[in-house]
Amino acid sequence: MTAVFKREFRAYFTGPIGYIFCAAFFSAISFSFYLDNVSAYRSDFSTIFNIMMLWLILLVPLMTMRLWSEEKRQKTDQLLLTAPVGTMEIVLGKFFSALCVFLCALSLTFIYPIIVSLFGTPEVKSIIGNYVAITFAASAYIAISLFISSLTESQIVSAILSIISLSLFLAMNVIFESTNIEFLAKALGFLSMITRYFNFFQGLFSLSDVFYFISLTVIFLFLTSRVIEKRRWS
């Protein structure tokens, strides 16, 4: 696992993708920091995490789209799949490399709470809780788009499908909310990431919602390893 992790993580920063991801994420967050905090004279960060959830829908697929398709194109999947390692180890290596790139980008934004604390009193506990929660949410994003990238050989298809499915996962509660089908509205609301993230916005650290994101991650990593394993049988 560590071999794959090291290689992928290094590849993010020998190529442009790692830098682009960090820069895009940081500038988007900086802009909303300016709007919500600097010009509005506020020390509340919940909107920023809200905006992170949205931006990650676009940025995470860009980061994960090459993880499997590139292996297929360079025929290096033959090396990985004939090496004496389990498929899950390879999947985990790739997953953690993407997660670490995200953490690099996220750590850049630590500067804003620090700036605010110089001039005001931000709610430290709520901010830490939100940072932890956004990490779990992002890991669910990464697992979902990693799964989608394993389904297709084309990077573009993978990126677009990932963006669509992440959007669905984020806001599927909306689909039936205005109808009378209460059962479906409730079920989808239960599964939607945005309703799951709601507690964190409000400054509550809810363990059950953290478990929700962890379960999503585990399920999609498992599915990814199944898809890769299934290729042997086609």
Next chain:
Amino acid sequence: MIKVLGLTKRYGTKEAVKNISFSIAKGEIVGFLGPNGAGKTTTMNIITGYISATAGKALIAGFDVLDDPIYARQHIGYLPEHPPLYQDMTVNEYLRFVYNLKKVRHRKFEKHISEICELVGISHVRGRVIGNLSKGYKQRVGLAQSLIGDPDVLILDEPTVGLDPNQIIEIRNVIKNLGRERTIILSTHILPEVNAVCERVIVINDGVIVADDKPENLAKKIAKQNRFSARIVGESQAVVNIVSGVPGVAGVKFIKNAEENAGDYIITSDETRDIRQPLFYALAENNMPYLSFTSYGVSLEDVFAKLTQQDSEHSKEELSK
């Protein structure tokens, strides 16, 4: 070391490999021979566990490649048709990655990798980015990758493709040396390579094994005749008459006028008789000197052509029934 039992692989309705069985003992170098699309690569991919078989099984050192994949793969070094290289890494980084990926514990990285690089001749390019290397060097890096961890089984899919003639000889010698302690399967459609390197040939055509023997035995089996090519001075019809009069000559064929007064001929003889001396005297008596005389033997090309064509004719017959 390698045991393959009733291997079948079906892609949709097409059977790429049909019920192949063979076993390879430790230390053998076996050549996989066959035209394009015969099922060589498919068989190798199944043995290495990259793809699964539709039916049958493959055992490496006693481990089933599907039931005990990790143990089986620990014994295998695989060089696929396209070497699996990350173009953005340097050779050294790449080899370190493979070393870590294969979880090699029993050999120290520096010493192990230096030895391998020395062996395949890439020591001087270790710091270079793989994407910038020539095809021959990429092929060697691919070979180096397969040797990491000292696997006892090497599976090489067309290992000399893209190399220049000197490199080909070099790599063949490397493979031969490796074969002293290891079991090697190498696929190729370059026939001299099989003669040069392999102790045993398995010929595959249309997903079926059509021959499995030593290269020289194969040639003997197919060839009932010896062949010579000769350049003889004299009028062609007269030469043909004289030569065909020599006892033991089965046939003579005029090919072309080569030099002034001299022509090229192909002479065939019965396997059992040596016609060289009588032929010499007969021509000398008639004042028709040799300018050259070479024994053809039977080339592996002939064997190969015969085996694969026979088989396709055979299958056509089957179809028409």
